[in-house]
Amino acid sequence: MTGPQLDPNKPITRPPEPWRQRLIRSLLYGRNVDRAAKARARVGLAMIAFGGVYGIIAVRLIMFAVNGDTHAERRSTRDAIATARPDIVDRNGAILATDVKSPSLFSEPRRIIDKDEAVELLTGALPDLDGAEVRERIMSKKGFAWLKREITPQQQRDIHRLGIPGIGFLRENKRVYPSGAAVSHLIGLTNIDNQGIAGIEKWLDSNGLADLHRAGFASDRLQKPVELAVDLRVEHALRDELLKAKAKYSAKAASGLVSNVKTGEIVAMVSLPDFDPNNPKEAHDPDRINRLTTGVYEMGSTFKTLTLAMALDSGKANLNTMYDARYPLSYGKFKIHDTHPVPRPISLTEVFTFSSNVGAAKIALGQGVEAHKAFLKKVGQLDRLRTELPESAMPIVPKRWGELNTITIAFGHGMAVAPLQAVMGVNAMINGGLLIPPTFLKRTEEEAREIGKRVIKKETSDKVRYMMRLNAETGSARQAEARAKGYYLGGKTGTAEKVVNGRYSKKQVLNSFTAVLPMDNPQFQVLVMLDEPKALPETHGFITSGWNAVPTGGNVIARIAPLLGLEPRFDLAPSDRLILATSKVTQ
């Protein structure tokens, strides 16, 4: 740039700007502007912009602080995992289910530094761990993953000593069932998170315990134990006898139930095969369902009790009403046979003791289809029976109920109910006529009378008692009487032919024996069922109920009657005098 030398004292005069530069300048910065003032304003603008940007960053930081999952939050979720359940005790206070604290192994995969090493050490310490699964869990990006629930304190110590970062333990409540398989079906079981998934355990959850857990109150607090009606001693004796019988007769399944006739309480319930609730894997086997509540069966002759009671209660028949059961009963193309037809007309009592299908069918026909249906509805055989147990089954009832249905249902075929349902019905026939819903919880007689529904007259009930006792004195229940003398028992056998490939089979039967004791003042009903018992030399090739279910029932009664507080009495009169005569007096 060349120009004349200026005297520093002279005012500064600038040389004229080249036109090109002026153009660029005015294009870039505008014309006639005070650049200094403009610059100042723009610095101010830049400051505001920076303030905004830093403000956004600050807001984001604060959002993280407010929404972040803090330590306190994480701790509370951990506590919720280890939920506690109340103890479950039997009617005498013996513990059926309780909580035991045990450590569980978890990992926080993000915290594990050397994942390969961790997998190797852990599978070394716990050989039963699935290596591939553990690897997958540890390699995940999760913050928390269970590795093994409920390990032993020794294992915990060993793993702790390995010093793997990102591996930890939580003390959890583990549900323990000291009585093992004895109460399996009744008590149900819990899952790994200590939530009830079956039986009474599930009932507990659906009745407020789960809510309590959710609110966070149920952890580690002493909770009132839940008292059940079951008697562990009776349960054990029943199960023991059923196990023996199942083995002896090579039966597919065996089940039994003891219920209090006056209160509806279930004192014992066993369904074999059962499972150990401490080992939940077994419980999923479909063969191990609870046959007394979840299964439905044609109950066979046991149903005759209901049929005859219906006839007696209607007043259209009495104990001495005669029925001709010499010949098979024909209905359309079907013929109803009796196994051992009696070559003379028989009384209603004899229909019961001989267990005549033809007789029972004629009795039912005498009442008519609608009355039969209404009666069964009244005694709760047509609807699903609901108890505390979540498991229940809908009875299988013919959709179109004609005379043929009435004929077969009269002797317990053509309709399937849950055995517990039949027990409830029979209870009502002998306890004076009150239908009392069964319960697994404790119940007093007063409570039972309040909720009980009268379904038959007391006199009818007396007559049914007489007939049932007669069965033990002269009928099919003699073998039980022989084994349990002095308890004045009575009962009804049932041999239901099972449907195999659409036909009733002679070889595969479901046998049942319903016993009541003592017959003069009924207190307990005992049901024994054997599924497909095989013939033995000592049964002379017979597979009917009287040869297997009845003796089993006798054995059961001989063992449990003392536990139930029943005294043997050996000087009692036969039923016609003790029951029938006193009944007539009360009339």
Add this chain to the structure above:
Amino acid sequence: MISREQRTPLSEWWWTVDRLLLAAIIALMLAGVILSLAASPPVATRIGLDPFHFFNRHILFLVPSIIVLIGVSFMTPRQIRRSALVVFAISIVLILATLLIGPEVKGAKRWITILGINIQASESAKPAFVVIAAWLFSESARKPEMPATSMAIVLLMMLVSLLVMQPDFGQTMLILMAWGSLFFIAGMRMVWVFGLGATAAGGLLMAYFLVPHVAGRIKRFMDPASGDTFQVDTAMEAFSNGGWFGLGPGEGIAKRSLPDSHTDFVFAVGAEEFGILLCLAVLCLFAFIVIRAMSRAYATEDLFSRFAASGLAILFGVQAAINMAVNLHLIPAKGMTLPFISYGGSSMISLAYSVGMLLALTRMRPRTEVEAIDAHVARTYA
């Protein structure tokens, strides 16, 4: 010594320098020391060094940094201009040397080793360039007959093309933003503001389509499922874990898995161990430094000082803002260090140089001196 009675260079410096700004910078350096202690040992162990390797070097570089910082803050604007020119020239030479003989690390040539020290020449080029650009813009305002703006554009093109050749898009972006801001402050017409904005957007779009890894990063930001977002995820988690008060010193876990925990992601590591309150404090320090420096620039009469101080403050502030925003997943991942907090030897000295100039330019000066300079400049060029 620092008495007002005698005019010594030291007392003069003490009474004119912005002591609050100085205090904030020192506080930031201290925060850097604490966070380095938290963030660097896991990285050092991971690559097989002594756990305190990075920490020791951090302290080691702090000493010359403070000397540079104080030393530079003694300079007059004139000296700053001249030194900037020298530093810029040296940096350009070094960048060229890097391009020619520097080793290639992760696909880029950014480092050159001189006397055992790894030097990233672009770090020192940045502040020097900003000062020179500020000077050119101030000249263009004062002496319209000088083709200052054109020279500023030429310088920018030169530096940017060198940086793109490395390639170093982070630094390029910073340079462009600082230069653009300076141009804006220098009084560019609004038409051009929008024009430049559009150009920047176009450039970004071009980068998106032409440079695969830029595209990848933006895609991952928009849709985290589309690729590996491990670093950002871990950083997010670190903030969440920390909460207001942090897990406590040494309790953090993000630092164990974050590869750049002592450099790019030191902010997240700090949040996890010391809490978001500390992060807010650091954020406030940055905001204070930037806004304080700019308000001093706002107040000064000297155009060069105003431009240079704002330019340096913007450079510093934008770098910090980008780093924190990346840490908080507000913008796509971009490797950028947090000034004075992240580890990095040569970058720390460059920062000290940069902030030293900021201190020098925001010193209070008698108006006469400013006018004298003005007059002198006018004389020189007239």
